[in-house]
Amino acid sequence: MKLIAFDADDTLWANEPNYIDVKLKLCELLSHYVSEETLSQQFYDSQIRNLAVFGYGAKSFMLSMIETAIELTNGAITGSEIQQIIDVGRKLLDFPIEVLDGVNEVLEILSKRFDLMVLTKGDLFDQESKIARSGLGHYFKHVEIISEKNEQAYERILQKYQIQPADFLMIGNSLKSDVLPVVHIGGRAIHIPYETTWAHEMVTDEQLTGKSFTTLSNVRELLGLLETVNEQV
Amino acid sequence: MKLIAFDADDTLWANEPNYIDVKLKLCELLSHYVSEETLSQQFYDSQIRNLAVFGYGAKSFMLSMIETAIELTNGAITGSEIQQIIDVGRKLLDFPIEVLDGVNEVLEILSKRFDLMVLTKGDLFDQESKIARSGLGHYFKHVEIISEKNEQAYERILQKYQIQPADFLMIGNSLKSDVLPVVHIGGRAIHIPYETTWAHEMVTDEQLTGKSFTTLSNVRELLGLLETVNEQV
Numbered sequence: 001m002k003l004i005a006f007d008a009d010d011t012l013w014a015n016e017p018n019y020i021d022v023k024l025k026l027c028e029l030l031s032h033y034v035s036e037e038t039l040s041q042q043f044y045d046s047q048i049r050n051l052a053v054f055g056y057g058a059k060s061f062m063l064s065m066i067e068t069a070i071e072l073t074n075g076a077i078t079g080s081e082i083q084q085i086i087d088v089g090r091k092l093l094d095f096p097i098e099v100l101d102g103v104n105e106v107l108e109i110l111s112k113r114f115d116l117m118v119l120t121k122g123d124l125f126d127q128e129s130k131i132a133r134s135g136l137g138h139y140f141k142h143v144e145i146i147s148e149k150n151e152q153a154y155e156r157i158l159q160k161y162q163i164q165p166a167d168f169l170m171i172g173n174s175l176k177s178d179v180l181p182v183v184h185i186g187g188r189a190i191h192i193p194y195e196t197t198w199a200h201e202m203v204t205d206e207q208l209t210g211k212s213f214t215t216l217s218n219v220r221e222l223l224g225l226l227e228t229v230n231e232q233v
Numbered sequence: 234m235k236l237i238a239f240d241a242d243d244t245l246w247a248n249e250p251n252y253i254d255v256k257l258k259l260c261e262l263l264s265h266y267v268s269e270e271t272l273s274q275q276f277y278d279s280q281i282r283n284l285a286v287f288g289y290g291a292k293s294f295m296l297s298m299i300e301t302a303i304e305l306t307n308g309a310i311t312g313s314e315i316q317q318i319i320d321v322g323r324k325l326l327d328f329p330i331e332v333l334d335g336v337n338e339v340l341e342i343l344s345k346r347f348d349l350m351v352l353t354k355g356d357l358f359d360q361e362s363k364i365a366r367s368g369l370g371h372y373f374k375h376v377e378i379i380s381e382k383n384e385q386a387y388e389r390i391l392q393k394y395q396i397q398p399a400d401f402l403m404i405g406n407s408l409k410s411d412v413l414p415v416v417h418i419g420g421r422a423i424h425i426p427y428e429t430t431w432a433h434e435m436v437t438d439e440q441l442t443g444k445s446f447t448t449l450s451n452v453r454e455l456l457g458l459l460e461t462v463n464e465q466v
Contacts, residue, residue: 055358059292075313079303124357125288
């Protein structure tokens, strides 16, 4: 194994709960205009539509919140109310990072034996800030923040670092982004599910059929699994 | 010379004119609320204040436009007007890329002799999209999109690619981002000014005193300058 890459959000630290919390606050702010159910559906549609133009991340989320609020109120929402939405959304850019249980301990041990990488998708500035706030940066030899985690993106990374797929292990909470594309290009992947998964990251059972990867319930189980793996094959 | 890096916006293609154009449209949209002068000053202040939270790029620009509009109208601006601002801002994410005069020809020649890199700051998704739309991507062996171009950032890049500062040449339109930090860490820099420079990228004469770099009036002049330089020193 020459390179072990970790996803960041909801693999190294809790992220999704902050987004869920901000979305709840948006529902509260708009509760006199629209029901939570209507808002949720419309907001999800807006997010997915905007992904192609804005990409992932907090600023994209904020712009989608604003657009959804305008659309659902037929433009009647006031500037002051939109400022409240922006203020709520800003929290996504500086919430305190809660490192997940076992992560520090596992990175401390693995970083002595392997080259580790943070490999995350999203907003560059936002993700860099979270890595800094996490205090985990020193465990990682490389940091790669990319706009989408698909097969082409993983191939580019492996080419850049001149790593064969068989020497690459990806660890993350998303089957769609961290596991399936890596397995498809011949790499190894370990799935560590997180308590909540954004609907956009869901995959079907069919997509998983015949795919080989390991699922762990806690990051600490990595240590046993990697105990017998050589650093440089 | 082992690596030649080009800045992207206003070095390879025109960018700033699109931002100026969008800002003018913002002035028009808000003309019944506020004068162009007041708006310009307030918007610049908002942009600089938000840089530390949002970083550079189109989405950050859009959020600053919205905040400025709300602030200057004391919250009286309507949701519909804010949607117009968002629609104007979206153009920043898909304007047609106008490659600057001589760039294609110079990259065609240099890419056969040197490893070329696009090294740009800004929003990851936005910058990747511009590189793709420019049709210049195939000239570049490497693409690095970073959140800030300071000495530490350049040092990280050189370390990552194992390049000595003396073997690195940076070419760009911004003295602040492309020239001074590179010169400070012992690299070489070529300045090709563009017709307009964002106020935030301005430097003082004092900052330039004693700094050694070359200024060209057109990218084609690179060819003569690099004619006698060896590919791999």
